[in-house]
Amino acid sequence: MRLTILDTGHGFGTKALFALIRAVSRQPVLDVIRLVRYRPDFYGKPMQRVTHEAMRGPSPWSVADRELMAAFVAKTNGSEWCTRAHTAVAQGAYRDEAKVSGVLSDLETAAIEEPLRATLRMLRKVTREHTVDADDMRVVLGAGASREQIEDALAVCFSFNTMGRLADAFGFFVPGPKAFEAGAKYLLARGYR
């Protein structure tokens, strides 16, 4: 972590919480938790509300689909931390590791439905080029995705284009797979609150 305040600048109660997390999970506290718990009124609390709604709110997409979108946006940004974190969550949610790794390695040949594939292509363009036009959207609609599905996918895209930038800019420590598995279990049980 490039800012000392994000590593050790938390209040006493939050540090006690971190100690509890370490004791219960037997894993290091993920840097994302350090980030959202640092001066939480500024960023963590209001942003977690957005992310929870995008990832766990009512939607025609499943939780697994949305976690896959998060991992895919992270991969597109080249954010190693976020890609690992949300690959673990998506694999847990689908209970299908191959499906997730298939999408992340080659979207075009992956075994997924066309509306999801077209939506992911569009999210890749938004993420990589920062822009899309109406023709791009017509392609996604034509592949069978509804307006609601596209809007919900863009909400996921918003959250993870924010999160990935912060993970990379602040230099999140990339722990081993067990720490991400523990984080994934938590996110699937409790969401982003």
Added chain:
Amino acid sequence: MSDIREGRRAVVARILEGDGRASHADRRAAFDNAGLGEPLQSLIDKVAKSARDVTDEDIAAAKKSGLSEDQIFELVVCAAIGQATRQYETALAALDVATKKTEKE
């Protein structure tokens, strides 16, 4: 469907208009990725355009220019949310155009 409108409005209002250690003007400039002095502008531009390329040196240079860690924290958050906001709003506008046309047809 999920509804992030109110939540998104609240987070943007909080980071740009609420209390903070960085000035309101600098937070707005970081959000817009425009109008900051060096070396901060380079850091903010990287956060917006290619955050994976941010280095320890970029953060060290911002600190050396006199910014506190809390100010850097706030400005980087503003830059990240600002870029994600532009992406999101551009995409929603494109979707509006596409769905209006579809309805007419």
